[in-house]
Amino acid sequence: MLKHLFLSVALVTSAPVIVPAIALACGNAMFVDGDDAVKQIMQAEKLLARGQNKRALKLVSYEYRFESNQQEKVQLIRATAAFRFLKVSNYLVSNGTDDLKSNLKTNQDNPLLLARLAEGYALSKKDSAKAKTILEDLATRDLMPDGFAFATLAKLRSQSGETESAKAAIQSCKSMLKKKSLCTRTQKKGNSAPMPRNRSKGRKFGANAS
Amino acid sequence: MVSRVRILPWIVLGFVAACSSASEDVASDKIAPSAIAVKPAPAMSEEAIALIKRFECNRCHEGENFGVAPPDKQCVGCHRQILDGNYEAKPELVAKWRSNIHSLPVAPSLISIGKKLRQSWVRSQLLHPVDQRPGLEATMPRLAMSDAEAGIFGQALVPQEAPEEVFSKQAAAQGATLFEKFSCGSCHSFGASKAGGGEFSAGSRATAKPSRDELALAPDLFLTRDRFQSGRLVEWLMNPQSIDPHTLMPNFGFSRAQATSLAAYLWHHHAQPRPVSEIPGRLPALEREVRWDEVFTKVFKTVCWHCHSSKELALGDGGPGNTGGLGFPAKGLDFSSYQAIRSGSLGKDGKRRSIFVKDASGTSLLVRHLLARQLEERGQESPDVRGMPLGFPSLSAEQVQLVESWIAQGRPQ
Numbered sequence: 263m264l265k266h267l268f269l270s271v272a273l274v275t276s277a278p279v280i281v282p283a284i285a286l287a288c289g290n291a292m293f294v295d296g297d298d299a300v301k302q303i304m305q306a307e308k309l310l311a312r313g314q315n316k317r318a319l320k321l322v323s324y325e326y327r328f329e330s331n332q333q334e335k336v337q338l339i340r341a342t343a344a345f346r347f348l349k350v351s352n353y354l355v356s357n358g359t360d361d362l363k364s365n366l367k368t369n370q371d372n373p374l375l376l377a378r379l380a381e382g383y384a385l386s387k388k389d390s391a392k393a394k395t396i397l398e399d400l401a402t403r404d405l406m407p408d409g410f411a412f413a414t415l416a417k418l419r420s421q422s423g424e425t426e427s428a429k430a431a432i433q434s435c436k437s438m439l440k441k442k443s444l445c446t447r448t449q450k451k452g453n454s455a456p457m458p459r460n461r462s463k464g465r466k467f468g469a470n471a472s
Numbered sequence: 473m474v475s476r477v478r479i480l481p482w483i484v485l486g487f488v489a490a491c492s493s494a495s496e497d498v499a500s501d502k503i504a505p506s507a508i509a510v511k512p513a514p515a516m517s518e519e520a521i522a523l524i525k526r527f528e529c530n531r532c533h534e535g536e537n538f539g540v541a542p543p544d545k546q547c548v549g550c551h552r553q554i555l556d557g558n559y560e561a562k563p564e565l566v567a568k569w570r571s572n573i574h575s576l577p578v579a580p581s582l583i584s585i586g587k588k589l590r591q592s593w594v595r596s597q598l599l600h601p602v603d604q605r606p607g608l609e610a611t612m613p614r615l616a617m618s619d620a621e622a623g624i625f626g627q628a629l630v631p632q633e634a635p636e637e638v639f640s641k642q643a644a645a646q647g648a649t650l651f652e653k654f655s656c657g658s659c660h661s662f663g664a665s666k667a668g669g670g671e672f673s674a675g676s677r678a679t680a681k682p683s684r685d686e687l688a689l690a691p692d693l694f695l696t697r698d699r700f701q702s703g704r705l706v707e708w709l710m711n712p713q714s715i716d717p718h719t720l721m722p723n724f725g726f727s728r729a730q731a732t733s734l735a736a737y738l739w740h741h742h743a744q745p746r747p748v749s750e751i752p753g754r755l756p757a758l759e760r761e762v763r764w765d766e767v768f769t770k771v772f773k774t775v776c777w778h779c780h781s782s783k784e785l786a787l788g789d790g791g792p793g794n795t796g797g798l799g800f801p802a803k804g805l806d807f808s809s810y811q812a813i814r815s816g817s818l819g820k821d822g823k824r825r826s827i828f829v830k831d832a833s834g835t836s837l838l839v840r841h842l843l844a845r846q847l848e849e850r851g852q853e854s855p856d857v858r859g860m861p862l863g864f865p866s867l868s869a870e871q872v873q874l875v876e877s878w879i880a881q882g883r884p885q
Binding site: 300303304307311331332334335370371372373374403404405406407408409434437438439440 | 785811816
């Protein structure tokens with residue numbers, strides 16, 4: 263009896279050890295080409311760059327499709343798409359700014375997070391001053407992440423009556439983006455936002471991933 | 473993905489590796505004990521062990537007290553898995569990756585380094601690395617190490633050198649004959665005489681055709697006087713495995729007299745040093761349009777992303793150039809996307825700074841790093857910037873031109 267008990271314990275405790283290891287080494291040099299989640303993230307980023315925000319938003323609508331270490335990136339894409347596609351009053355926009363603020367706590371001074379947060383702030387009158395402060399600082403430090411950040415800055419400068427510097431920002435945007443029209447396009451207003459989904463956990467869309 | 477890594481089996485593998493390595497040591501001692509009586513090496517200091525951990529020597533090397541690097545920090549381990557076909561991924565992906573691995577297929581073991589090399593050489597390699605293995609594209613990276621730390625490393629890795637031995641010049645002539653007869657030059661360069669060709673390629677080698685690893689690890693014999701403990705050289709030539717059981721250097725069965733004459737030849741031969749190629753000139757900026765896709769594909773993804781990657785899109789931890797490693801703090805520099813590269817890197821003050829900031833000559837910080845590597849390869853270190861890619865071949869003039877052109881055009885997406 264005791265012998266059997268020992269054998270059982272030995273088998274149970276050794277089970278994790280004898281499971282063949284996945285020969286997974288670093289792989290820093292490779293995109294995980296075959297991984298669906300990575301493909302979707304990369305595709306969503308491309309769509310954002312082309313101004314296809316609704317499609318980008320749809321691609322990252324299901325949180326459970328992504329690994330925990332990808333959630334921050336997914337939240338960034340979702341927030342950015344929401345800012346560019348939706349009305350300011352939409353809860354996705356406020357969730358987006360909340361997500362970005364939360365991620366900035368552990369990644370302070372991250373220019374991309376800051377620039378996207380500024381895009382979110384720029385949608386509301388009460389926060390537009392904050393948005394301008396952020397973007398002016400990034401521009402001074404040559405840390406504007408892309409043309410969209412310059413487009414937002416141009417809009418904010420224009421609202422402040424800084425016509426010449428607004429033109430300069432538009433110019434910077436145009437030198438970066440292939441599709442120049444995105445530099446002057448106003449925020450598209452719409453109310454047909456794709457509904458957020460988190461089927462597996464039933465969590466509210468945009469809530470921070472654990 | 474990373475979260476699927478099972479740590480426990482790796483730990484077990486580590487134990488197995490450690491045990492098998494220990495048993496090899498024992499076996500080799502039985503086969504050919506060294507003739508020179510050396511006191512047992514003193515235990516490595518805690519300070520040295522902490523430095524080994526901090527500089528993550530085990531990313532590339534195996535060594536005493538090095539431990540096994542975690543899977544997401546193994547550089548050579550990962551390369552070898554891919555090259556040997558053991559990497560678990562889709563076969564077509566592994567085949568694609570395999571074709572890209574040429575710079576660092578292997579790195580020398582440091583387990584028996586104390587029985588071969590001079591302490592001064594180890595110190596100088598840590599502070600001012602030179603290319604000692606012409607068959608290996610990668611070199612020892614230029615780490616952020618102080619003189620004092622290099623001294624601790626030197627003492628830990630080479631605690632005691634064998635007494636100096638003097639070789640007679642008269643014996644060198646016979647050594648030259650042996651050198652040619654045994655085709656030492658089929659693996660080793662000797663200064664300007666490249667391995668595998670020229671005057672040293674004649675004769676027949678005692679063993680089969682040199683393997684990829686043998687060719688990669690064979691040091692330039694021009695450096696022998698600086699590298700090797702003279703008091704160990706004869707023993708080494710007589711039976712390399714008695715000194716380093718892991719070495720790939722074949723045992724040619726030299727007698728003591730033969731080994732002494734060969735050592736004399738290596739010591740006294742006035743070989744010409746390897747010629748230093750001219751620094752590639754900077755090409756003028758391209759007039760045609762250069763956009764992100766092109767510069768990313770041809771330079772940033774091919775070269776830089778190896779160490780400055782994204783943990784969301786790649787396996788691994790983001791690389792030492794992003795999340796820190798090899799003794800460097802986390803710089804947060806990520807080359808995986810347009811927005812990431814424009815987001816700069818973390819300075820010493822923890823604040824972000826642009827990598828495109830220009831110096832007085834109008835050269836951006838990024839390009840200065842790339843040009844610094846070209847200088848490092850020619851024995852000139854820039855005091856203010858570290859050459860990039862770290863420890864890997866510098867970019868070609870055309871690649872630098874592409875980066876400079878992209879920057880000059882306003883870094884378009």
